[in-house]
Amino acid sequence: MAEVRFKEVWKIYGEKVEAVKGLNLDIKDGEFVSLLGPSGCGKSSTLRMIAGLEEISRGELYIDNRLVNNVEPGERDVAMVFENYALLPHMTVYDNVAFPLRLSKEDEKVIDKKVREISKILDLDSILHERAASLGGGERQRVGIGRALIRKGSVLLMDEPISHLDADLRTRTRGELARLQKLVGITTVYVTHDQIEALAMADRIAVMHVGELQQVGTADDLYYYPANLFVADFVGEPPMNFIPCKLQRKGKTIRVFAEGFDITLGESDARKVISGFKGGGVWFGVRPKDVLIKKRGNENAVKGTVINFEPGCEHSLIEANIGEYRILVQCSPDIVLKEGDVFYLDIVTKKFHLFDHESEISIIKRNNE
Numbered sequence: 001m002a003e004v005r006f007k008e009v010w011k012i013y014g015e016k017v018e019a020v021k022g023l024n025l026d027i028k029d030g031e032f033v034s035l036l037g038p039s040g041c042g043k044s045s046t047l048r049m050i051a052g053l054e055e056i057s058r059g060e061l062y063i064d065n066r067l068v069n070n071v072e073p074g075e076r077d078v079a080m081v082f083e084n085y086a087l088l089p090h091m092t093v094y095d096n097v098a099f100p101l102r103l104s105k106e107d108e109k110v111i112d113k114k115v116r117e118i119s120k121i122l123d124l125d126s127i128l129h130e131r132a133a134s135l136g137g138g139e140r141q142r143v144g145i146g147r148a149l150i151r152k153g154s155v156l157l158m159d160e161p162i163s164h165l166d167a168d169l170r171t172r173t174r175g176e177l178a179r180l181q182k183l184v185g186i187t188t189v190y191v192t193h194d195q196i197e198a199l200a201m202a203d204r205i206a207v208m209h210v211g212e213l214q215q216v217g218t219a220d221d222l223y224y225y226p227a228n229l230f231v232a233d234f235v236g237e238p239p240m241n242f243i244p245c246k247l248q249r250k251g252k253t254i255r256v257f258a259e260g261f262d263i264t265l266g267e268s269d270a271r272k273v274i275s276g277f278k279g280g281g282v283w284f285g286v287r288p289k290d291v292l293i294k295k296r297g298n299e300n301a302v303k304g305t306v307i308n309f310e311p312g313c314e315h316s317l318i319e320a321n322i323g324e325y326r327i328l329v330q331c332s333p334d335i336v337l338k339e340g341d342v343f344y345l346d347i348v349t350k351k352f353h354l355f356d357h358e359s360e361i362s363i364i365k366r367n368n369e
Helices: 043-051 093-103 108-121 137-149 167-184 195-201 219-224 229-234
Strands: 004-013 017-027 032-036 058-063 078-081 155-159 187-192 204-209 212-217 241-250 253-258 261-265 279-286 292-294 301-310 316-322 325-331 342-346 353-356
Touching (some): 032 167, 043 058, 078 137, 093 137, 108 137, 167 195, 229 241, 229 353, 241 325, 253 279
Parallel strands (some): 032 187, 078 155
Antiparallel strands (some): 241 279
């Protein structure tokens, strides 16, 4: 197994297209790290640089403490699983898994032993003699992983390997994939645009946007302590609500206000705001599930007007106006409202967020800060 380390790595296409900008990222031995972000954020370019399929424009890339900038792909000891698995449909499962070893002219007895070992780990024994063309999506995935693992590479790279599966199969296979990675213990880098995949599977997630690394952390880190406005908006479904406000310190309390929105953070909540931020423009953020509905107003309740109400079995969604701003509220299915109804929202829960309006960086302390 191996560590993967990026030191100020850039990928520039042509003269102007900066796909990856000054990436610094350490991936630990045996760790499952997901590169998460929207299309065009640089995650696939990052993966391809590890594989050696893209040249590094600037910076240094290390695999197991070995500088690999100028090392050929075949000499990097990495394996890659693509979105379509690249199986040979006319071949059996056995022959597909054995294919890389046969290319390298490995002894057939050694090949057979390794195929049997991998098939046992991936539960392929019962389908070893079936042709790849007849397999289902989950089975093809396991065969593709088996073929990648049989080379005993130190790093496994996966580029959107389950994105084309239907929703039900995708849910089942992501759990299976995470289990297999833990079982094998191989350092894994997984590219996806799907936050649910990343949050459910990875030990840590590296969020990228326009070629820049935004934040690296566990699912809880990203969800509860987003480093900036982009991460807060990208991670979580439904997305976080944001209201542009002014922040004003008043002794040991803090006032956050905008048109139709005026709340006071008490002393304990005010202590969560970094002391270096003295006041000014902020984005107030709160997730739809963290907004509480009140029957009547209190000192921190704000008045909302229903624009749209979507009933549901597990929870319902309310789209409402607060002053001139629109927010989403996730509520109990027992609550029934209609367009035009006026109600009160307790928006200062223990899980509010604040971001500097200009830099969009979080000004909330973590629990251990």
